[in-house]
Amino acid sequence: MPQLPLPDELDELVARANPAVVATARPDGAPHTAATWYDWENGRVLLNMDETRARLQHMRENPRVSVTIFDGDDWGRHVTLLGSVISIDSDGDLADIDRLAVRYTGQPFGTRDRKRVTAWMQPDFWSSWPLPGSLHL
Amino acid sequence: MPQLPLPDELDELVARANPAVVATARPDGAPHTAATWYDWENGRVLLNMDETRARLQHMRENPRVSVTIFDGDDWGRHVTLLGSVISIDSDGDLADIDRLAVRYTGQPFGTRDRKRVTAWMQPDFWSSWPLPGSLHL
Numbered sequence: 001m002p003q004l005p006l007p008d009e010l011d012e013l014v015a016r017a018n019p020a021v022v023a024t025a026r027p028d029g030a031p032h033t034a035a036t037w038y039d040w041e042n043g044r045v046l047l048n049m050d051e052t053r054a055r056l057q058h059m060r061e062n063p064r065v066s067v068t069i070f071d072g073d074d075w076g077r078h079v080t081l082l083g084s085v086i087s088i089d090s091d092g093d094l095a096d097i098d099r100l101a102v103r104y105t106g107q108p109f110g111t112r113d114r115k116r117v118t119a120w121m122q123p124d125f126w127s128s129w130p131l132p133g134s135l136h137l
Numbered sequence: 138m139p140q141l142p143l144p145d146e147l148d149e150l151v152a153r154a155n156p157a158v159v160a161t162a163r164p165d166g167a168p169h170t171a172a173t174w175y176d177w178e179n180g181r182v183l184l185n186m187d188e189t190r191a192r193l194q195h196m197r198e199n200p201r202v203s204v205t206i207f208d209g210d211d212w213g214r215h216v217t218l219l220g221s222v223i224s225i226d227s228d229g230d231l232a233d234i235d236r237l238a239v240r241y242t243g244q245p246f247g248t249r250d251r252k253r254v255t256a257w258m259q260p261d262f263w264s265s266w267p268l269p270g271s272l273h274l
Contacts, residue, residue, distance in 0.1 A: 019212040021205045023160035023168035030201035031160035031168040035215040035266065064167035068158045072212060075156040078172040129172065 001082065001125035004043055007132040010079050013071055014040045017103045020069045022047060024058035032058060037100040038067065045081065045121040048097045050114050051090075059085045065121055077130065083123035091116040138219065138262035141180055144269040147216050150208055151177045154240045157206040159184060161195035169195060174237040175204065182218065182258040185234045187251050196222045202258055214267065218260035228253040 006014065022036045034055055039046040045067055049056045059065065063085040071077035091097055094109060096118040101109035143151065159173045171192055176183040182204055186193045196202065200222040208214035228234055231246060233255040238246035 019156070019207055021158035021160075021170060023158075023170045023203065025162060025166055025168050028201075029162055029166060029199060030219070031162050031203045032219065033158060033160045033170065033203040033205040033217055034264075035205055035207065035217070062166060066160065066168045066170040068170040068172055070156055070172065070207075075172075075207075075209065080170055080172070082167070082169065127171075 001127050003125055004123050006043075006079070006126055009132055010126070010128055011040075013077065014069055014079055014081075016072070018069050018072045019075075020067055022055065023066045023068075024055040025062045025064060026054075026058055027061055036067075037104050038069070039100060039103055043123070044086075045083075045123065046096060046100070047085075047119045047121060048091055048100055049117050049119070051117050056088070056117055056119070059088060059119055067121065067123075077128075079126060079128045081121070081123035082125045083121050085119045086122045087118075087120045089118050091118045138264050140262055141260050143180075143216070143263055146269055147263070147265055148177075150214065151206055151216055151218075153209070155206050155209045157204055159192065160203045160205075161192040162199045162201060163191075163195055164198055173204075174241050175206070176237060176240055180260070181223075182220075182260065183233060183237070184222075184256045184258060185228055185237055186254050186256070188254050193225070193254055193256070196225060196256055204258065204260075214265075216263060216265045218258070219262045220258050220260035222256045223259045224255075224257045226255050228255045 023033045068080045097116045098108040205217045234253045235245040
């Protein structure tokens with residue numbers, strides 16, 4: 001699989017607010033998937049979770065993650081990023097989940113009384129369908 | 138997480154030809170994701186891959202898989218199935234990939250000169266968003 005950075009046309013796809021799935025590894029080695037909001041900044045993926053989410057515990061024990069992002073306007077197009085979580089921090093003021101909520105819904109996050117946690121993922125490799133160059137975005 | 142069978146409203150969602158992501162575990166324990174076609178029959182998930190796909194090798198070594206399925210008409214709705222691959226067989230006559238291609242595109246699969254492999258997944262647990270009962274399909 002090719003390494004980052006992404007070709008421009010895939011970078012542009014990933015930069016939009018698209019549907020995505022993040023996979024983590026459970027302690028027993030089984031993969032675990034969850035639909036997720038994300039943001040894309042300087043080649044890194046912003047993820048944010050309620051502090052009770054299983055995938056947060058998985059990330060703390062095994063930072064390897066994989067994210068598949070669909071083009072929300074044409075779900076025959078998708079990009080997968082394999083990499084690792086490089087930081088996990090409390091989203092104490094809900095700034096990161098608000099950033100994601102505004103990106104996806106246009107409004108701040110509705111639930112204000114739950115603790116949230118932010119994880120930044122550094123992708124190492126990518127794949128896409130179709131291959132870049134056959135995408136006409 | 139609740140066990141199968143799925144509530145009727147989620148069974149109906151999963152039965153439609155929706156966008157999905159399948160996660161496998163690499164031999165080094167890292168999760169790996171890929172967008173996939175699938176079908177749903179008697180509570181099991183049909184997957185089909187070109188025989189060179191990394192995820193096929195992963196499944197042969199570790200049968201645990203996780204699949205997240207979006208409602209293609211409403212990205213905010215999704216179902217995740219955690220389980221194991223219970224069979225892996227050659228799709229010698231391409232019947233299974235044709236079944237998936239017809240389901241998703243209305244036509245048999247275009248590529249006829251590549252070997253394909255079918256895997257059936259038996260889900261053990263599910264989760265969904267929103268919770269069943271708040272879905273009005």
